[in-house]
Amino acid sequence: MLLSSRANMKILRPEELLELIVQYGDESVFPNLRIAIQIMLTIAVSIASCERSFSKLKLILSYLRASMGQGGLCDLALLSVEREEIEKTDFEHIIDQFASVKARKMIPTPKFPPVGLAAEWGVHKTKKGFPTVPLIFVEVGCGSGVVSAFVTAMLGPSACYLCTDIHHLAAECTLETATLNRISLCPVITDLVSAFLPRLESAIDLIIFNPPYVVTSSKEVGGSVETAWAGGKDGREVILRFLDKLPSLLAKGGRCYVVVLAQNGPEELLTKTRRKGLLVSCVASRRVGIEHLFVLRFLQQ
Incomplete structure (x- = not known):
């Protein structure tokens, strides 16, 4: 009766039929048809959302994030x-807000705690071991430049502070x-210290290096982004x-x-x-999350 009285209406889509039943009838009018149409219109969306979530999880939870917690x-x-x-x-607005709240983490200054394990030992021991402030300091793999900034602020402006990185974005960030x-x-x-040889042979007083020490395949070493962490076989090719x-x-x-990782074999590197001909020793060790880090010191006699 409901449909025959509106025979001139042209229904092309399931949602139009459902709208007609809801608008001109009550729950007793075609109850099974109404339920079937509702299921048909919603089941595809529900399944797609679940499948999309699982697909995203496969992309997010890579081997580099194997230790990620459930919340993250x-x-x-x-x-x-x-x-x-x-x-x-x-x-940009979020970053500005974070920078204003967490200023101590964003811009290192002498008033704030040390920003790197190697930097801590480099500055502390250098001040005690050298009769004067070193003339030439080099950080290899400067990244954001926070370690070099910390060392520079602690040792003063009298030295020449150089830092290297193979990626141009790291150099730009260090300047900032x-x-x-x-x-x-x-x-x-430059690649490691290649640009300094032979001009600075036997001339550098202090070097700090936080290398890419993560154990990876050799193919990943030297990639565009992977240079920050990929250390190759045993994590020590670089x-x-x-x-x-x-x-x-x-x-x-x-x-x-x-700075090296336990998996890099610190004792073998020292040997x-x-x-x-260098005097070598392990001067510090610390656990940071799942990593066991060591600071190796190399002294020219």
């Missing part, structure tokens, strides 16, 4: 699923860090290349501090370098 995983999954809304967000802290840093885009050049860089009495 849920947050990243939500951000990924709701990407359309996230793209409308003004991240130096500007914010009103200090002078000279970032150099470390060994650096240690081969180290004896020719350090001045008499010069020293170098390198290899001791054969090159």
Whole structure:
């Protein structure tokens, strides 16, 4: 009766039929048809949402994030699923708010705690071991430049502060860090210390190196983004290349501090370098999350 009285109406989609039943009838009119249409209109959306969530989890939970907690995983999954809304967000405003609240973490100054394990030992021991402030300081793999900024602020402006990184964005970030802290840093885009040889042979007083020490395949070493963490086999391919050049860089009495991971084999690295004529020792160790870190010191006799 309901449909026959409106035979002239042209219904093309299921939602139009459902709207007609709801508008001109009550729950007793075609109850099974109404339920079937509602299920048909909603089941596809429900299944798609679940499938999309599982697909996103496979992308987010990679081997590099194997230690991620449940809270962080849920947050990243939500951000990924709701990407359309996230793209409308003004991240510059959020960063500015975070910087104003967490200023101590964003801009290192001498008043704040040390910003790196190697930097802590490098500055502390250098002040005690050198009769004067070192003339030439080099940080290899400067990244954001916060370690160099900390060392510069602690040792004073009398030395020449150089830092290297293979990525141009790291050099730009280091310059920005130096500007914010009103200090002078000279970032150099180069592979390890290649740009300094042979001009600075036996001339550098202090070197700090926080290398890419994560155990990865050799293919990942030297990639665009992977250079920040990929250490290759045993996580020490980059470390060994650096240690081969180290004896020719350090001045008499010069020293170098390198951060390594337990998986890198600190004792074996010390043994290899001791054969090159350097005095070597492990001066500090610390657990940071799941990582067991060591600071190795290399001293030119």
